[in-house]
Amino acid sequence: MFDRLSFPQPWLSLILFLIWQILSDGVSGGSVVVGLILAWLIPQITHGFWPERPAFVKVWRMPAYILRVLKDIVIASFSVAWLILTPRNPRPAFISYPLRLDHPLAISILASTISLTPGTVSADVSDDNKTLLIHALDATNDQEVIDAIYNSYEKPLMEMFQ
Numbered sequence: 001m002f003d004r005l006s007f008p009q010p011w012l013s014l015i016l017f018l019i020w021q022i023l024s025d026g027v028s029g030g031s032v033v034v035g036l037i038l039a040w041l042i043p044q045i046t047h048g049f050w051p052e053r054p055a056f057v058k059v060w061r062m063p064a065y066i067l068r069v070l071k072d073i074v075i076a077s078f079s080v081a082w083l084i085l086t087p088r089n090p091r092p093a094f095i096s097y098p099l100r101l102d103h104p105l106a107i108s109i110l111a112s113t114i115s116l117t118p119g120t121v122s123a124d125v126s127d128d129n130k131t132l133l134i135h136a137l138d139a140t141n142d143q144e145v146i147d148a149i150y151n152s153y154e155k156p157l158m159e160m161f162q
Helices: 010-023 029-049 059-085 104-116 142-161
Strands: 093-098 120-125 131-136
Touching: 010 029, 059 104, 059 142, 093 142, 104 120, 104 131, 104 142, 131 142
Parallel strands: none
Antiparallel strands: 093 131, 120 131
């Protein structure tokens, strides 16, 4: 009986409940009941689509990672703007990045982080999840880009997920 009342994705349930309360134009008894039903029902229906949850060993490192990404986004924005405004020609390149991460969620976070940073885009992940194809707007050396991504993003993700 209680197994059916479980929340397979508790954070998703909480977010759904809070969003419902915001969208329902005020908190009332009815909106709380409907919000709780939706917060329970939607994760139950979509449970089969979610990958297995990764084991976050060092969750406390996530805020530092987010701050690092935000800082890099600001710096890269100025770099891309400078590249566009100056007469220097960019050196675009596709780079095959060797992945050390193995969990699909961690790889998705890395690919999203790379795409969020101006000047780089994650183009594809190999079928075996061992290589990430990245397009860099201005890359003088493939190894420099690989080392920068590893040290800035993949290494901290490996510490968080493994």
